[in-house]
Amino acid sequence: MELLCLPQSFLINKLKSMSPTAKSGLISTATLPRSPINSGVRFSLKKPTLGSLFVKPNKFQHLKAKATTITSLFTGIVEEMGTIKHLGFDQNNSFTMKIQAKTVLEDVNLGDSISVNGTCLTVTEFDKQGLEFSVGLSPETLRKTSLGGLKSGSLVNLERAVSPTTRMGGHFVQGHVDGTGEIIETVPEGDSLWFKVKVGKELMKYIVPKGYICVDGTSLTVVDVFDEECCFNFMLVAYTQQKVVIPLKKVGDLVNLEVDILGKYVERLLGDGVVDALKLRLG
Numbered sequence: 001m002e003l004l005c006l007p008q009s010f011l012i013n014k015l016k017s018m019s020p021t022a023k024s025g026l027i028s029t030a031t032l033p034r035s036p037i038n039s040g041v042r043f044s045l046k047k048p049t050l051g052s053l054f055v056k057p058n059k060f061q062h063l064k065a066k067a068t069t070i071t072s073l074f075t076g077i078v079e080e081m082g083t084i085k086h087l088g089f090d091q092n093n094s095f096t097m098k099i100q101a102k103t104v105l106e107d108v109n110l111g112d113s114i115s116v117n118g119t120c121l122t123v124t125e126f127d128k129q130g131l132e133f134s135v136g137l138s139p140e141t142l143r144k145t146s147l148g149g150l151k152s153g154s155l156v157n158l159e160r161a162v163s164p165t166t167r168m169g170g171h172f173v174q175g176h177v178d179g180t181g182e183i184i185e186t187v188p189e190g191d192s193l194w195f196k197v198k199v200g201k202e203l204m205k206y207i208v209p210k211g212y213i214c215v216d217g218t219s220l221t222v223v224d225v226f227d228e229e230c231c232f233n234f235m236l237v238a239y240t241q242q243k244v245v246i247p248l249k250k251v252g253d254l255v256n257l258e259v260d261i262l263g264k265y266v267e268r269l270l271g272d273g274v275v276d277a278l279k280l281r282l283g
Contacts, residue, residue, distance in 0.1 A: 075168055
């Protein structure tokens with residue numbers, strides 16, 4: 001019987017009409033104030049249980065958060081140099097590269113993306129005990145990059161794809177090589193080393209002084225641009241020279257190049273007439 005929310009006068013009349021046995025079930029040591037209607041009657045209500053005062057909450061479902069790993073973005077900060085163990089066509093008539101490495105194998109899984117000299121490639125096999133992994137190279141990759149010119153024993157720059165917690169030490173690198181450039185000059189200055197690279201006109205328009213460029217998977221800053229020669233240069237400090245493969249190359253060798261993606265987006269917007277449309281709208 002729900003009595004707690006009823007008027008006090010109603011409760012008194014109700015108690016009078018109840019049998020002694022029913023009343024005894026409601027009497028307790030806690031008393032209510034004297035009623036102005038019948039000051040000679042004292043009564044109390046049975047204390048409600050805690051369970052009746054609170055509604056039990058529904059059980060929460062503990063959902064496991066799904067980790068999302070970015071598998072197609074790099075920073076251009078080389079993690080280690082690997083050694084090519086095999087390069088060529090295998091039994092399935094697919095061009096395969098087997099690389100000996102250590103750091104990039106720490107948390108590797110099949111299907112992971114690893115940048116090899118700036119080229120985003122997919123891990124098809126790996127052996128952590130043997131410290132090696134394999135990647136496949138498509139005909140387009142062989143046409144666009146310098147990887148086909150490597151041989152067994154060649155060193156390559158390696159970097160794993162970034163994760164959501166990776167520090168962005170370089171710049172946004174997709175691992176989509178735009179083309180190759182030819183080293184035409186190397187000049188030492190103190191403990192640093194200058195490189196001058198010749199590129200095609202189709203890439204030259206995206207290269208600007210003090211801008212980013214990815215050379216063989218290494219995030220570097222363009223120092224000067226020589227438009228009349230279709231060349232640009234950059235400098236490697238002593239520390240970087242010890243961590244990447246670029247200083248091992250000589251004049252005439254090719255390097256993989258990826259220009260800053262922002263330049264391509266700006267060009268596309270300009271080509272679509274976005275700026276002209278804004279001028280007309282604001283003018």
